[in-house]
Amino acid sequence: MSTTQDHPAHRGQRYNRIIMAVFAVGIVSFFAGMLLDQTFVGLVVYAVTCLGGIATLLYLQFASSVQLSDEREQQLHERASGTAIMIATYVGLPVVIGFYLLDTLGYYAIPPVVWGGIYAYSALFLLWGVVYTVVRYNA
Amino acid sequence: MKNDLRDRRQRHDLSQADLAAAVDVTRQTINSIERGRYDPSLELAFDLADHFDCRIGDIFDPNSPPADATG
Structure with missing residues (x-):
């Protein structure tokens, strides 16, 4: 029986979930920064996570063999x-x-x-x- | 679209994840097909038929309504 954990669709789904979690962290940090009067820190975390997420998505979609979604x-x-x-x-x-x-x-x-x-x-x-x-x- | 994918898979002693890995889709896609909530592309239908060494028409009932119509 073949392993079910490493095939491309499963791997892509895992990467997708990780990237969405990174986006969520960025968005939550942005609002938390505003609530805690740390707007700049929140904005930095938001920018780093979201820009990093976008760059990773672009790389995976156009420059790798990973299939992000079936x-x-x-x-x-x-x-x-x-x-x-x-x-x-x-x-x-x-x-x-x-x-x-x-x-x-x-x-x-x-x-x-x-x-x-x-x-x-x-x-x-x-x-x-x-x-x-x-x-x-x-x- | 109605199909007998679940029966075939179980007869071959495969889990949804095993079948998903074999035809390179996610387990959720196999689950949706089995429940009649998603109609696969022609390419995936051919892959499934190849995997079970049968024809597409043996798995899928062409006279049943499409997944979107059944909700």
């Missing part, structure tokens, strides 16, 4: 991404249109922070459109 996991990611974009569309678009209407009609002046959110929201869809076009072109 086909079911990839399908779950695709479904989650599609659902997130769908929610952003059906919930976000009416909200943005509502802000525009209220601003145009003079009932509400959109503050800079909300404009920032609207630009970020628009950039998300622009990014999605570019990625979709590239993926479709290469399919």
Whole structure:
């Protein structure tokens, strides 16, 4: 019987969990730093863990033979991404249109922070459109 | 999609982890297939059929609804 602990899918799953744990440590440290009045320390831990995690993910994904996720996991990611974009569309678009209407009609002046959110929201869809076009072109 | 993967695996005295290692997926994927909650890709279906030395149609029932439809 073959060993079940060292095959590529299992190894990739283990690496994935470790990296997600590292991200979690960074995020928790960031908020803990703010709560404990150690914002800079929290920010440093957050930056080191998250940037390290991203670098490790990029290396494993593009420069190693490790398979970070199997086909079911990839399908779950695709479904989650599609659902997130769908929610952003059906919930976000009416909200943005509502802000525009209220601003145009003079009932509400959109503050800079909300404009920032609207630009970020628009950039998300622009990014999605570019990625979709590239993926479709290469399919 | 309905399948008899669990029966075949047990007849061959394999654990889910053993079968997962043999076809290079995670144990959770084998578990999801056995429960009819995930339909494998054609490539994985061929790997499973190769492993049990049978045809894809012997493992999977093509007349059953797909996993997404059954929830």
